[in-house]
Amino acid sequence: MTLSVAIKKRLGAFGLDLDFEAPDGVTALFGRSGAGKTSLVHAIAGLMRPDAGRIALNGDLLFDAERRRDLPVHRRRLGYVFQESRLFPHLNVRQNLLYGRRARHLRGEGDLAHVTELLGLGPLLDRRPGALSGGEAQRVAIGRALLSEPRMLLMDEPLAALDAPRKGEILPYLERLRAETGLPILYVSHNLSEVARLATHLVVLEGGRVLKSGPIGALLSDPDLVSVMGLREAGAVLTARVAGHEADGLTTLEAAGGRLYLPRIEAAPGSELRVRILAQDVIVATEPPRGISALNVLPATVKAIRRGEGPGMVAQLDLGGDTILARVTQRSAEALGLVPGRACYAVMKTVAVAPADVGQGLRG
Amino acid sequence: MESLGPEAWEAVRLSLKVAFWATLVALPPGLAVAYLLARGRFPGHGLLNGLVHLPLILPPVVTGYLLLLSFGRQGWLGAPLEAVFGISLAFRWTGAALAAGIMAFPLLVRAIRLAIEAVDPGLEEAAATLGASRARVFATVTLPLILPGVIAGAVLAFAKAMGEFGATITFVSNIPGQTQTVPTAIYAFLQVPGGEGAAMTLVVISIALSLGALFVSEWLARRVARRVAGR
Numbered sequence: 001m002t003l004s005v006a007i008k009k010r011l012g013a014f015g016l017d018l019d020f021e022a023p024d025g026v027t028a029l030f031g032r033s034g035a036g037k038t039s040l041v042h043a044i045a046g047l048m049r050p051d052a053g054r055i056a057l058n059g060d061l062l063f064d065a066e067r068r069r070d071l072p073v074h075r076r077r078l079g080y081v082f083q084e085s086r087l088f089p090h091l092n093v094r095q096n097l098l099y100g101r102r103a104r105h106l107r108g109e110g111d112l113a114h115v116t117e118l119l120g121l122g123p124l125l126d127r128r129p130g131a132l133s134g135g136e137a138q139r140v141a142i143g144r145a146l147l148s149e150p151r152m153l154l155m156d157e158p159l160a161a162l163d164a165p166r167k168g169e170i171l172p173y174l175e176r177l178r179a180e181t182g183l184p185i186l187y188v189s190h191n192l193s194e195v196a197r198l199a200t201h202l203v204v205l206e207g208g209r210v211l212k213s214g215p216i217g218a219l220l221s222d223p224d225l226v227s228v229m230g231l232r233e234a235g236a237v238l239t240a241r242v243a244g245h246e247a248d249g250l251t252t253l254e255a256a257g258g259r260l261y262l263p264r265i266e267a268a269p270g271s272e273l274r275v276r277i278l279a280q281d282v283i284v285a286t287e288p289p290r291g292i293s294a295l296n297v298l299p300a301t302v303k304a305i306r307r308g309e310g311p312g313m314v315a316q317l318d319l320g321g322d323t324i325l326a327r328v329t330q331r332s333a334e335a336l337g338l339v340p341g342r343a344c345y346a347v348m349k350t351v352a353v354a355p356a357d358v359g360q361g362l363r364g
Numbered sequence: 365m366e367s368l369g370p371e372a373w374e375a376v377r378l379s380l381k382v383a384f385w386a387t388l389v390a391l392p393p394g395l396a397v398a399y400l401l402a403r404g405r406f407p408g409h410g411l412l413n414g415l416v417h418l419p420l421i422l423p424p425v426v427t428g429y430l431l432l433l434s435f436g437r438q439g440w441l442g443a444p445l446e447a448v449f450g451i452s453l454a455f456r457w458t459g460a461a462l463a464a465g466i467m468a469f470p471l472l473v474r475a476i477r478l479a480i481e482a483v484d485p486g487l488e489e490a491a492a493t494l495g496a497s498r499a500r501v502f503a504t505v506t507l508p509l510i511l512p513g514v515i516a517g518a519v520l521a522f523a524k525a526m527g528e529f530g531a532t533i534t535f536v537s538n539i540p541g542q543t544q545t546v547p548t549a550i551y552a553f554l555q556v557p558g559g560e561g562a563a564m565t566l567v568v569i570s571i572a573l574s575l576g577a578l579f580v581s582e583w584l585a586r587r588v589a590r591r592v593a594g595r
Binding site for chain 2: 032045046047071072073074075076078079080082084086088091099102103104144145148200
């Protein structure tokens with residue numbers, strides 16, 4: 001399933017001019033507010049009509065300005081999860097979940113039992129939306145979209161209206177969705193931590209244009225994108241396997257570049273995880289440091305180094321095949337002679353990795 | 365107060381009948397116009413809005429006279445209506461219902477329009493993304509959510525239709541048993557010596573009916589509001 005988009009739209013002083021493809025998996029649309037993310041998703045869903053261009057899903061035209069094709073919203077078969085849950089207040093949870101089936105004249109309850117289990121909705125079925133918490137309502141909204149049997153799921157900042165604990169409550173459900181349904185998802189977010197956990201593919205928007213798109217690993221470890229991602233947010237994703245849990249509360253992970261120690265992670269030994277390492281949490285040393293509290297010291301090679309605005313630089317490090325970023329000062333980079341090809345050590349504090357930055361691997 | 369003669373009872377019965385039909389017939393176009401005004405963007409939006417509100421602003425006697433010109437036996441609408449369908453409105457209770465319906469229309473549209481504007485368009489968008497056509501969205505999302513407003517509007521329109529005087533007496537006159545409603549009957553009783561007693565009884569009945577309608581609408585609206593609030 002491939003979504004291909006090439007559209008233009010004038011919105012007052014602002015213009016959208018977008019061209020990209022979203023392959024199978026979870027494609028994250030990332031950009032600061034005002035980058036045009038929501039307008040783009042509106043155009044795909046049919047809630048906004050572009051001035052020019054075309055939108056196609058697997059060759060099926062949803063919109064084509066030249067051929068004057070504009071499939072109405074209700075016939076596009078795209079599930080849409082909005083920022084606010086938008087549950088129908090006069091219907092209970094079960095009726096909300098089944099709304100799309102009735103509207104599309106689908107028989108029976110479909111995957112109701114499976115979706116209820118997948119999203120943990122069992123105890124909520126007979127409740128009214130007014131009696132749900134924000135997180136519960138958003139899970140119902142996701143289930144409602146799934147049950148309408150869409151060809152693709154559009155999620156527009158589905159967690160943005162929730163507080164951190166509620167986000168943490170929903171993220172594992174989204175990971176299960178990715179693993180179990182195989183439904184292609186377009187996921188809009190300005191939160192890199194969510195993007196790093198969920199996405200397989202990334203499209204970076206800036207000022208109504210596509211700045212770059214590609215596989216998530218390559219883009220998150222691209223030093224040229226650090227300023228767009230935000231200096232304090234930028235960070236690459238390592239794939240690692242759980243080796244075991246230690247008695248002192250640490251979890252040992254096996255990554256391509258060596259062993260990593262993280263605060264205890266609730267995952268069975270052998271399972272694959274994605275760990276986001278923030279660029280600002282990585283220290284670069286040219287000799288193996290001794291007498292240091294940081295537990296994670298991995299041999300690395302400098303792949304590239306970029307100068308930013310101000311006194312900082314971003315080094316791209318190779319860790320046995322994985323790539324991470326490290327923010328250092330120009331002064332340090334010069335003193336240590338950090339140039340491409342330089343062997344060094346990446347030093348990472350165990351406790352610097354937040355639980356929200358550890359997610360399920362793509363193969364579970 | 366004195367007991368009512370058959371003439372007065374006839375006025376009460378006729379008023380209820382006229383108001384009932386006026387409200388019922390005004391409801392579907394009222395819903396359509398309210399939806400257009402609330403959600404539609406088209407040239408002539410302001411003109412339609414003005415037209416709908418005209419009966420509220422015009423002297424009722426003017427509205428009645430315009431109705432007479434249009435729907436009278438020789439009127440540009442009345443003549444073909446009678447010739448083709450055999451429908452005659454002038455000086456008949458159906459004409460009273462038409463006059464009452466037109467006078468009540470702005471109130472009905474206003475209440476429903478406010479209710480529609482209070483519905484989050486986001487819910488209608490969500491329904492569309494789930495596969496619901498425009499008509500289905502209206503029937504399954506918009507309509508249930510605006511029901512309290514529709515009921516409130518209908519009760520208001522009913523009360524207005526019960527009390528309509530000026531347009532009615534101009535258009536269909538004041539014929540006992542045919543077009544004499546409670547307000548025109550009160551007026552007629554007050555024109556004859558010794559009619560005050562009967563008039564007073566009708567006044568009391570008027571007040572009782574109006575209060576009753578208000579209570580019923582309040583109760584209905586509260587019930588429906590609770591249901592649509594999602595609790």
